[in-house]
Structures are given as C-alpha cells and as structure tokens.
Amino acid sequence: xxxxxxxxxxxxxxxxxxxxxxxxxxxxxxxxxxxxxxxxxxxxxxxxxxxxxxxxxxxxxxxxxxxxxxxxxxxxxxxxxxxxxxxxxxxxxxxxxxxxxxxxxxxxxxxxxxxxxxxxxxxxxxxxxxxxxxxxxxxxxxxxxxxxxxxxxxxxxxxxxxxxxxxxxxxxxxxxxxxxxxxxxxxxxxxxxxxxxxxxxxxxxxxxxxxxxxxxxxxxxxxxxxxxxxxxxxxxxxxxxxxxxxxxxxxxxxxxxxxxxxxxxxxxxxxxxxxxxxxxxxxxxxxxxxxxxxxxxxxxxxxxxx
Amino acid sequence: xxxxxxxxxxxxxxxxxxxxxxxxxxxxxxxxxxxxxxxxxxxxxxxxxxxxxxxxxxxxxxxxxxxxxxxxxxxxxxxxxxxxxxxxxxxxxxxxxxxxxxxxxxxxxxxxxxxxxxxxxxxxxxxxxxxxxxxxxxxxxxxxxxxxxx
Numbered sequence: 220x221x222x223x224x225x226x227x228x229x230x231x232x233x234x235x236x237x238x239x240x241x242x243x244x245x246x247x248x249x250x251x252x253x254x255x256x257x258x259x260x261x262x263x264x265x266x267x268x269x270x271x272x273x274x275x276x277x278x279x280x281x282x283x284x285x286x287x288x289x290x291x292x293x294x295x296x297x298x299x300x301x302x303x304x305x306x307x308x309x310x311x312x313x314x315x316x317x318x319x320x321x322x323x324x325x326x327x328x329x330x331x332x333x334x335x336x337x338x339x340x341x342x343x344x345x346x347x348x349x350x351x352x353x354x355x356x357x358x359x360x361x362x363x364x365x366x367x368x369x370x371x372x373x374x375x376x377x378x379x380x381x382x383x384x385x386x387x388x389x390x391x392x393x394x395x396x397x398x399x400x401x402x403x404x405x406x407x408x409x410x411x412x413x414x415x416x417x418x419x420x421x422x423x424x425x426x427x428x429x430x431x432x433x434x435x436x437x438x439x440x441x442x443x444x445x446x447x448x449x450x451x452x453x454x455x456x457x458x459x460x461x462x463x464x465x466x467x468x469x470x471x472x473x474x475x476x477x478x479x480x481x482x483x484x485x486x487x488x489x490x491x492x493x494x495x496x497x498x499x500x501x502x503x504x505x506x507x508x509x510x511x512x513x514x515x516x517x518x519x520x521x522x523x524x525x
Numbered sequence: 526x527x528x529x530x531x532x533x534x535x536x537x538x539x540x541x542x543x544x545x546x547x548x549x550x551x552x553x554x555x556x557x558x559x560x561x562x563x564x565x566x567x568x569x570x571x572x573x574x575x576x577x578x579x580x581x582x583x584x585x586x587x588x589x590x591x592x593x594x595x596x597x598x599x600x601x602x603x604x605x606x607x608x609x610x611x612x613x614x615x616x617x618x619x620x621x622x623x624x625x626x627x628x629x630x631x632x633x634x635x636x637x638x639x640x641x642x643x644x645x646x647x648x649x650x651x652x653x654x655x656x657x658x659x660x661x662x663x664x665x666x667x668x669x670x671x672x673x674x675x
Contacts, residue, residue: 262601372585377602
C-alpha cells in the first residue's frame with residue numbers, strides 16, 4: 220500500500236508541470252473510478268437495455284460527450300443478465316474515445332485493429348458500423364485471443380476476422396483505417412488498477428517507446444494514401460505519446476488531423492518534455508486528464524497518409 | 526483453418542432453422558458460410574484477407590455432427606427470429622440455467638423434443654435440449670456464471 224501511494228505521488232510530481240490544475244489532478248488520481256459500460260446496439264436497442272438496467276441501478280447516468288457511455292453506481296454489472304446475453308459491454312470511458320474520433324469514417328470500411336485483445340474497441344467499431352464493412356482484429360499473444368473471441372461471440376460481431384501475428388511482421392494489407400491502441404505503461408489507469416502501481420518501472424518507458432514506434436511505424440508504412448491511422452495509449456508519459464508521434468511524423472509521410480469530441484474536456488499534445496522538443500504538429504493530438512472528465516487518462520492521435 | 530462450406534450442408538442447416546425454429550431464410554442473405562475444425566460451422570460477412578490465414582471469422586453458429594446443433598451464440602444473436610420451439614423460463618430457473626444446471630419444467634406441451642431457445646423476458650439466453658421431461662443445459666462451460674441482476 221505504501222509503495223502504491225509512493226508511485227501515485229511520483230506520478231503527481233512528475234506530471235504536475237503538464238496539467239492545468241495540480242491540486243485537482245492529485246485529488247482525482249487518488250479517487251476510485253465508477254463502473255462504466257456501453258450498450259451493444261448489435262443485439263438490442265439502447266433505450267430498452269437502459270430501462271432494464273435502471274431497475275437494478277436507478278442512478279445510471281449517460282455522459283455528456285458520448286450518448287452511449289454510461290456510468291453505474293454498481294460495481295458488478297458483469298453479473299447482470301444483460302451482460303450475459305451480450306446487451307452491454309463493460310468498458311472504461313476513455314477506452315471508448317478512439318472509435319469516436321473517427322466516427323465520420325464509420326461506414327462500410329475496412330479496418331485493421333493492430334493490438335485488438337480483449338476487443339473493447341473492435342466490438343465498439345463493429346457496433347458503430349452495424350456489423351458492415353470488415354475488421355481485422357489482430358493480437359500478438361495467443362493467450363489474449365481467448366478473451367477477444369469470447370467478446371466477439373458474446374456481442375454477436377460477424378464482420379471481424381481474428382489474426383494472431385506480431386503486427387511488426389504483419390503482411391502488407393490495405394485498409395481504410397488502422398488502429399494502433401498500443402501496449403503502454405498504463406499509468407493512466409492507476410485509478411482503476413492497482414497492478415499498474417505494482418508493476419510500474421521507470422525503465423518501461425524506453426521499452427514501450429521502442430515497441431510503440433515499431434507498431435505505429437508499421438501501420439504508417441502499410442497504409443495507402445488517404446487512409447487514416449489512429450494511435451492511442453492510456454498513459455501520461457510523453458515518451459510513449461507525443462515523442463512516438465513526433466518521431467513517426469519526422470520519418471513517414473503522414474499529416475496530423477485535429478480531434479474534437481463535443482463536450483469532452485481535453486488538452487492538446489505537448490511539444491516539449493525533458494529538454495526535448497517535438498514536431499509542432501503533435502499539438503493536434505488529444506490528451507485527456509483524469510480530473511477533466513472524471514475518467515482515466517488517455518492520449519490519441521489521428522493521422523492521414525499523404 | 527476455415528473453408529467455404531459445401532452448399533448441401535448450408536442448405537441442411539437453413540432447412541433445419543426454418544423447420545425447427547420457424548426462421549425466415551432471408552436472414553442469411555448477407556453472410557458467407559465456413560466450416561472449421563470439429564464440424565463447426567461459422568458465418569461471417571468479412572472479406573478474404575490476402576497472405577494471412579485468420580484464426581477465426583465471424584461467429585460459430587452450429588455444430589454439424591450426426592444432426593445440426595445450434596450454438597448459444599447463434600441463438601442469442603438470431604433469437605429474435607425464432608417463432609417456435611422456444612421456452613420462456615422464470616427468474617429462478619434463469620439463474621440456474623446461467624450456472625449451467627439442467628431444469629425440470631412443466632407446461633411445455635407445445636415444445637417438440639430437440640434443441641430449443643431459452644428466453645427470459647424477451648431476452649434470448651441460449652440453447653437447451655428438451656426431451657419432454659428434462660431441459661438439458663447446452664451452455665458451454667466458459668459461459669457459466671452467477672447472475673445477480675435480472
């Protein structure tokens with residue numbers, strides 16, 4: 220417990236210069252998160268499911284920035300019949316953001332989700348596309364495919380193929396949209412997961428930065444002209460966020476696209492950290508801090524291949 | 526590895542669904558059919574990927590051993606199209622069903638023995654096998670769970 224608090228304190232002091240309100244940031248990072256979920260519209264209408272769920276928890280709220288992101292006072296909606304039959308998916312609010320930043324594209328398109336397990340964003344995109352188009356849900360680890368497949372089955376996703384590959388050696392495949400929700404130090408989920416505090420190591424930044432650049436670089440390399448690449452992580456660390464995007468912009472023919480989600484408070488990407496200056500275009504990235512919307516932390520970049 | 530399903534097998538399953546569950550054959554219009562290992566049948570509306578063999582495509586809907594056996598995934602997704610051989614169970618039995626227990630039921634005269642859809646308040650729960658006396662649970666073990674809210 221002592222170590223967990225130390226790590227929280229370290230994170231607060233480390234990133235205090237980046238946030239707009241240090242006190243609020245410190246306060247929120249120590250608060251637990253409520254359970255959040257979305258309705259799986261592939262199987263049932265949102266209003267019908269919400270009406271039923273409100274019988275268990277009349278205090279269920281919908282966020283102002285996503286009409287299918289809901290918060291419950293209960294912490295065990297996973298044991299509801301709605302979860303069993305695939306009418307809901309329990310998902311962190313911030314994890315629902317990446318598909319929303321490409322809402323304009325979500326029609327009959329092809330998508331490669333490079334690091335898909337356990338399938339939160341894959342199933343969300345499948346629902347947004349009404350099971351049309353085509354998604355390749357890839358993951359590098361066999362052990363993670365079980366949860367991915369289980370979620371695709373439970374939610375009734377039929378437009379998805381599951382592949383097992385290290386994405387860095389994935390055969391060149393054309394798609395309209397590449398999703399790189401990269402493995403990261405997960406600092407931003409510290410409100411929910413004690414394991415983050417337990418497993419946190421300073422040297423992870425270097426390891427993850429290398430891995431993230433490899434994954435995003437591969438997606439940018441195989442993306443055809445005009446296609447979109449979305450990069451996201453759930454960490455505060457600029458080394459895993461802006462630095463990765465900046466290096467990619469300097470090497471690949473990509474242009475940044477501005478992101479805006481109505482009613483979601485966020486901040487632009489930072490351009491300086493630890494005596495390093497990044498490509499100024501990274502300002503177009505989106506940073507979500509825990510105290511802004513009472514969520515985890517998240518980072519997203521949307522790019523287009525020139 | 527998934528292979529395109531033979532036409533005869535596809536028609537066998539479609540005919541079974543029409544006869545057993547009163548389903549409309551048009552619900553299959555947008556899907557490709559595949560066969561996988563252990564006589565499993567999959568449907569998907571995906572494209573074929575070049576140069577990579579996927580681990581799976583779409584969802585597994587049937588097992589085709591001696592006779593067709595619908596999966597719980599199939600009945601949960603297409604349950605709304607079932608017009609016969611479905612059985613509504615009460616909350617107490619729903620909790621037992623989700624735990625993986627078999628059920629002894631009364632008032633099931635209209636049900637012809639065989640695979641059936643189990644429902645609770647219009648929610649398609651999954652597959653069961655009715656022999657006229659006992660409802661044999663057909664949930665896969667991976668789906669067994671304790672339900673606290675229903």
